[in-house]
Amino acid sequence: MKVFRTLKKYLWRYKWYFVAGFFMLLLVDGFQLVIPRITKAAIDALSYGTADSALLMKYAGFILLLATGVGGTRFFWRYWIIGASRKIEFDLRNRFYYTLLSQSVGYFNKTKVGDLMALATNDLDAVRMMAGIAIVASFDAFFMLTASLVMLALLNWKLTIWVLIPAPFLSLIIMKFGKQLHDRFEQVQASFASLTDKAQETYSGIRVIKAYVQEVPEFADFRVRNRDYMDKNMRLVKIWGMFDPLIGFVIGICFGLVLLLGGDRVILAKMSMGDFVAFSAYLGIAIWPMIAIGWITNLYQRGKASMGRLNVVFEQTPEIREIEKPVVLDPLKGDIEFKNLDFSYDEDAEPVLKNISLKIPAGNTVAIVGRTGSGKSTLLKIMLRLFDVPDGTLFIDGHDIRTLALEPFRRQVGMVPQETFLFSETVIENIKFGAPDATDDDAIRCAKIAQIYDNVIEFPEGFSTMVGERGVSLSGGQKQRIAIARALLMKPKLLILDDAFSAVDTETEEKILQGLAEFMADTTNIIVSHRISTVKNADKIFVIDDGYIAEEGTHDELLELGGIYADIDRRQKLEKMLND
Ligand SMILES: Nc1ncnc2c1ncn2[C@@H]1O[C@H](COP(=O)(O)OP(=O)(O)O)[C@@H](O)[C@H]1O
Ligand SMILES: [Mg+2]
Numbered sequence: 001m002k003v004f005r006t007l008k009k010y011l012w013r014y015k016w017y018f019v020a021g022f023f024m025l026l027l028v029d030g031f032q033l034v035i036p037r038i039t040k041a042a043i044d045a046l047s048y049g050t051a052d053s054a055l056l057m058k059y060a061g062f063i064l065l066l067a068t069g070v071g072g073t074r075f076f077w078r079y080w081i082i083g084a085s086r087k088i089e090f091d092l093r094n095r096f097y098y099t100l101l102s103q104s105v106g107y108f109n110k111t112k113v114g115d116l117m118a119l120a121t122n123d124l125d126a127v128r129m130m131a132g133i134a135i136v137a138s139f140d141a142f143f144m145l146t147a148s149l150v151m152l153a154l155l156n157w158k159l160t161i162w163v164l165i166p167a168p169f170l171s172l173i174i175m176k177f178g179k180q181l182h183d184r185f186e187q188v189q190a191s192f193a194s195l196t197d198k199a200q201e202t203y204s205g206i207r208v209i210k211a212y213v214q215e216v217p218e219f220a221d222f223r224v225r226n227r228d229y230m231d232k233n234m235r236l237v238k239i240w241g242m243f244d245p246l247i248g249f250v251i252g253i254c255f256g257l258v259l260l261l262g263g264d265r266v267i268l269a270k271m272s273m274g275d276f277v278a279f280s281a282y283l284g285i286a287i288w289p290m291i292a293i294g295w296i297t298n299l300y301q302r303g304k305a306s307m308g309r310l311n312v313v314f315e316q317t318p319e320i321r322e323i324e325k326p327v328v329l330d331p332l333k334g335d336i337e338f339k340n341l342d343f344s345y346d347e348d349a350e351p352v353l354k355n356i357s358l359k360i361p362a363g364n365t366v367a368i369v370g371r372t373g374s375g376k377s378t379l380l381k382i383m384l385r386l387f388d389v390p391d392g393t394l395f396i397d398g399h400d401i402r403t404l405a406l407e408p409f410r411r412q413v414g415m416v417p418q419e420t421f422l423f424s425e426t427v428i429e430n431i432k433f434g435a436p437d438a439t440d441d442d443a444i445r446c447a448k449i450a451q452i453y454d455n456v457i458e459f460p461e462g463f464s465t466m467v468g469e470r471g472v473s474l475s476g477g478q479k480q481r482i483a484i485a486r487a488l489l490m491k492p493k494l495l496i497l498d499d500a501f502s503a504v505d506t507e508t509e510e511k512i513l514q515g516l517a518e519f520m521a522d523t524t525n526i527i528v529s530h531r532i533s534t535v536k537n538a539d540k541i542f543v544i545d546d547g548y549i550a551e552e553g554t555h556d557e558l559l560e561l562g563g564i565y566a567d568i569d570r571r572q573k574l575e576k577m578l579n580d
Pocket of ligand 2: 373376377378418498499
């Protein structure tokens with residue numbers, strides 16, 4: 001069973017819990033099997049008139065003792081085996097999270113959050129049930145069925161055969177319904193994933209929904225999905241609903257047969273009253289395993305399907321991997337070269353970057369300008385190897401980027417992405433995100449360079465103010481400046497700013513750039529911007545257009561050239577004049 005390979009390791013890890021649990025379970029079963037025997041002896045003594053109060057006292061005492069034993073041992077098997085299944089769930093959940101964390105960025109572009117949530121909730125639950133209660137139940141069912149059948153046969157084997165005639169129908173019902181139950185359960189899960197997807201998107205997009213007055217249509221969409229979820233659940237319930245009465249019907253036939261045939265034997269004095277009562281009791285015990293088989297089949301099928309889905313994630317290898325003996329660049333110089341690079345996000349898609357060749361010498365500050373969608377952000381992302389490029393097209397300090405050790409390399413790069421992301425933590429924790437060991441003084445110094453210090457000290461709790469959902473709402477420009485401070489604190493050898501000033505006013509931007517010029521004098525800086533004022537002092541400016549490098553040179557050279565750059569410059573000057 002390939003699906004269960006993953007699980008085997010964990011079952012083995014907690015084997016002693018299972019061994020101890022099974023031992024306790026055997027005790028419970030043993031006690032339970034003895035109780036009808038005592039009842040039988042008591043009833044026989046009563047009907048033959050040999051019973052006195054001392055004897056009854058003794059029997060009652062036994063039963064009480066056994067019942068106590070059943071209670072105590074039941075606690076322990078549950079504690080150990082259910083406990084082990086919870087531990088397995090814990091391990092699997094950690095592994096699930098860690099596997100996701102190790103995936104490349106591309107993986108999350110392709111995977112829906114709702115699907116991942118369903119895996120982490122429903123599927124993990126199903127596996128836990130299988131690893132715990134289903135294993136116990138199959139062990140228990142097998143043992144109890146065998147033992148109670150032996151007991152029944154010992155009491156009256158002919159009657160045993162009679163009452164067992166309806167039993168195959170139990171299995172038949174279960175087999176027929178098991179598949180249906182399983183299929184419908186799958187549909188319920190799929191529907192739930194779509195529902196959570198919707199809810200999540202609503203919560204994160206609530207501002208847009210409000211601004212565009214889309215509450216009603218959003219709710220309508222949610223209702224449709226919620227109704228689908230309910231309908232799917234109702235279909236499941238319908239099957240469950242038919243399942244129980246059918247089982248009850250077959251069980252009723254079994255007991256009817258005992259009453260009819262066994263009662264006859266009692267009347268004819270072929271069977272004692274005690275035997276009759278004990279027989280009924282053992283039949284009761286034998287029925288549960290037969291039902292359990294169906295139930296176990298279900299748990300097992302669900303667990304198997306869920307385990308299969310989880311395995312897909314577990315076996316997912318990150319797209320971006322290091323080579324056998326990667327080159328450790330420590331320290332990184334910051335020399336970058338692109339050689340005839342073509343890049344596309346999807347193999348069959350049109351390339352986003354085409355025939356890019358450029359050199360950025362260590363310590364230089366270069367700027368990249370170009371229209372939205374021309375490929376600027378993509379160019380920066382591949383420099384961090386968030387996506388893979390063809391061999392021999394991108395070199396860092398003279399080494400192909402695909403041969404580098406990723407962690408030490410990325411640690412020396414400070415990247416402020418175009419979409420700023422802050423965590424629901426304090427301001428200082430957000431600044432220290434990439435360098436948790438940095439001192440507060442250092443963090444504050446970086447905040448000053450990023451021109452966010454004056455804002456932060458006006459927050460209710462200064463640098464300890466929470467940001468995000470649980471704290472202050474920051475403006476786009478404030479977020480961007482915190483993100484810049486975060487990148488600076490890493491003391492990067494290569495600083496990449498992807499349109500990091502888009503929400504910052506020109507005056508503040510000027511100050512930040514001045515601070516950077518000092519603080520980042522020795523590092524390689526790459527600045528993407530759509531503002532000429534931001535880029536004009538760069539050592540070199542590259543103009544990207546539709547994935548190509550259209551122009552390159554210094555500010556003056558590009559103005560001289562009279563191309564795209566000169567055109568942008570002219571328009572921005574005009575805008576400024578109109579605004580002033
Ligand atoms: N993760 C992605 N998957 C597929 N295509 C993408 C992805 N990110 C960007 N693109 C596409 O690549 C092109 C360049 O985008 P981008 O590099 O973000 O441009 P810019 O930063 O210059 O605005 C666009 O056509 C965009 O749709
Ligand atoms: Mg961009």
